[in-house]
Amino acid sequence: MTDILATIQTKLTLAFAPSLLSVEDESHQHAGHGGAAEHKAEFGDTPSHIHIRITAAALEDLSRLARHRAVMDTIVDEVKRLHAIRLTVND
Structure with a gap:
């Protein structure tokens, strides 16, 4: 898990004490799409x-x-x- 995903998971856990929490990287599904190269140039492996x-x-x-x-x-x-x-809340 990357630092940003771990941070998001920690913040949401502290704020809401969820019974279910999943934070998944779906970047691989969008590789090559518009903006992917620019995002990588600005934010690296985030x-x-x-x-x-x-x-x-x-x-x-x-x-x-x-x-x-x-x-x-x-x-x-x-x-x-x-x-x-992509956000799924209490569904």
Whole structure:
């Protein structure tokens, strides 16, 4: 697991105490797509595309949009170094 993925996992664990949390690098599925070379030039081996799957009681009473905002607000610094995030929250 890369540093950014570990940081994201730690932040989400501390913020939401999830019953399920998965942070996966999906960059290999997008190799050669537009922007891949630019991302590598700017951020090196930092993943460009990730999938976050999280289930947490702390997010249950929120609307879908509020859940997504809560997760994204928690990892705002890391988001700046990613090209795309696929997010599955309490689904």
